Amino acid sequence: MLISAAYAQAAGAAEPTGSLMQFLPLILMFVVLWFLMIRPQQKRAKEHQAMLNALAKGDEVVTGGGIAGRVAKIGENYITVEIAEGVEINVQKPAIALTLPKGTLKSL
Numbered sequence: 001m002l003i004s005a006a007y008a009q010a011a012g013a014a015e016p017t018g019s020l021m022q023f024l025p026l027i028l029m030f031v032v033l034w035f036l037m038i039r040p041q042q043k044r045a046k047e048h049q050a051m052l053n054a055l056a057k058g059d060e061v062v063t064g065g066g067i068a069g070r071v072a073k074i075g076e077n078y079i080t081v082e083i084a085e086g087v088e089i090n091v092q093k094p095a096i097a098l099t100l101p102k103g104t105l106k107s108l
Contacts, residue, residue: 048094052094057072060103061097061100069105078092
């Protein structure tokens with residue numbers, strides 16, 4: 001016959017470090033992903049939430065759409081922003097992107 005008989009050999013004991021070495025690149029990729037992407041995003045989310053909780057009437061803010069104005073009223077889910085004299089809009093709290101230093105908006 002063309003195929004020779006294959007005889008089973010006694011398998012050697014598995015190395016305990018061999019299985020760890022197989023998963024080491026995967027573990028390292030997760031650690032790098034954590035420190036470069038997930039952790040900074042969580043930090044930004046906490047800072048944004050703290051900024052929203054610290055909003056008060058009269059603060060000058062910019063929305064995610066780029067509208068700048070002064071906070072007129074604060075509700076539980078919505079904020080009323082005065083964008084011009086007598087012109088107010090309601091925006092959701094998470095839509096507030098940043099707060100401006102006092103006195104930035106002089107035209108209101």
